[in-house]
Amino acid sequence: MQPTSLYLHIPFCRHRCGYCDFNTYAGLDNLIPAYTDALIAEAEWLAAAAGERLPVHTIFLGGGTPSLLPLEGMQRLLQALHAAYDVAPEAEISLEANPGTLSPEYLAGLRAAGFNRISLGVQSASPHELLVLEREHDFSDVVNSVKWARQAGFENLNLDWIFGLPGQSLASWQRNLELAIGLAPEHLSLYALSIEHGTPFKELDTRGLLALPDGDAAAEMYELADSMLGGAGFVQYEISNWAKPGADGQPLACRHNLQYWRNLPYAGLGAGAHGFLAGHRTANVLAPAAYIKRMREAVQAGGPTAAQLPRTPATASAEPVDAHREMGETMMMGLRLVREGVSQAGFAERFGSTLEQAYGRSIRALQQRGLLETASGVLRLTQQGRLLGNQVFMEFV
Ligand code: SF4
The missing domain is CATH 1.10.10.920 (Arc Repressor Mutant, subunit A)
Structure with a gap:
């Protein structure tokens, strides 16, 4: 059977950044233990509904801020996935993390639990730009996180960066790129800031209060990134993603995201998660409390009956894809x-x-x-x- 991928959504953040339109919530940390239980229950439910052990070759914990989950929860989660699925020994197991939420002990614990790739949300190295984005870390947190991740044995690090920020000059972006290269990650994701409906940034933009670089300036930033990263030995393999070549000479791409770009199957677990499984595009209920309630009640009522793939009790919609x-x-x-x-x-x-x-x-x-x-x-x-x-x-x- 074709190997599948698992995406697990962790919808908690310490603070909601002004540009963010992800399904994530600040101030709900008290739900984290019950949410972890619900996530395990959904993973087990889906595995049972499949009727056979699904082979899994990538697992990705995204958010939100997955690194807000305590180590004990992470360990339980990965153990449950290994018990319910045929997780390949060489599977890529990634975690998104915010620099201000990490410690050497936590990273060592993640590595011991089985994570082998960390994706850090850096976004910018400039104090002013981080302030505009309402990020809660500074660049020294990033430097420390990278150092601790290496000490913990992580050999596959991604850093996320955003360009085209309000007030950002080409010179500032160049400085960001120099610092990104200086951290020597295996992988860099560079996204143009996009202003999404319903966000505080959208409102500021509508009122003319965001000094966004124009399209030409953003294109210049993109081209600068391409030439600087190429010069530093990175290979662009996707519109927004660059990676160093691995031992086989191929870029160390994010294997989980390759599954999306190749339009191959993946399960989306957790509040608001999307999946593409058994010929359906699925979407889960958005609110963490509703998600927990649905899973808890379903488990109390008994397990899945056969042939329910791709639905779980948390599924809000499952559209067939012709x-x-x-x-x-x-x-x-x-x-x-x-x-x-x-x-x-x-x-x-x-x-x-x-x-x-x-x-x-x-x-x-x-x-x-x-x-x-x-x-x-x-x-x-x-x-x-x-x-x-x-x-x-x-x-x-
Ligand atoms: S930390 Fe990331 S997911 Fe959380 S609010 Fe900020 S941008 Fe959104």
Whole structure:
């Protein structure tokens, strides 16, 4: 059976940052123990509903701030996953963490529990930019976290950074990149700030109070990142992701995210988590308290009956994905992989129709505009296409 991936959502943060639209809550830390129990119950429920032991090759704890969970909860969680699923011995097991929430003991405990990849939300090294973002750490927390993670034995570190911040100059972004490279991570994710509906940043922006760099300035920042990271030995493998080559010469990509970009199955566990499993896109109930209640009541009422995949008691919606939609999603996500792209042979094998039959006209139009290219049987974005990715993806929706 095709290996699957598990995403577990931890919807707690110490403070809600002004730009954030994730399903996360401040001030609900008292729910963490019951939430951990519910998460374990949902993982076990899904495993039982599958009717056979699902092979798992990546696990990702995202948030929110997963590093707010105490070590004891982390250990119980991973033990439960190993008991319920066939977790591959070489599985990638990642945790998102905020720099101000870590300690040497905690990181050593995570490593001993089985985590082998840490993704740190750095966002910026500038005190002013961190203040604007309402982040609660400073750059010295990042330096310490990286040092402690290395001491604990983590050999795979990602640092998340954001560019295009209010008031950010190209020189400031360059300084951020120099510091990012200086920390010698295996992996860097660089995201352009996006202003999301319903956030305090959106309101400030609407009132003209956010001095955002214009599109040209943001494009210049992206191009600067590409050239500086290339010069430092990083390989860009996705629109927003760069990695150092591993022992086999291939970039040390985030294997969990590759599962998304290749449009392969993953279970989404936890409040508000999304999944793509058994041919359905699933979404869980959003509120942590409602999530806990649903799982608790369902467990008290007895386990799942057979053949309920992909639903669990926490599922709020499960939409079937037909072949046409799956093809479009495969294009949209696969083209984000700027080296791997979408393989012509792989697409034909998966869908029984060629790229030309499915999207010939759109592809030719995008090639004429210089946004897509075909090389060695692979369709992928050009350098220009990386800057205008959204225009390309829209053609396949
Ligand atoms: S720490 Fe991350 S998940 Fe939490 S509120 Fe800030 S941006 Fe959102």
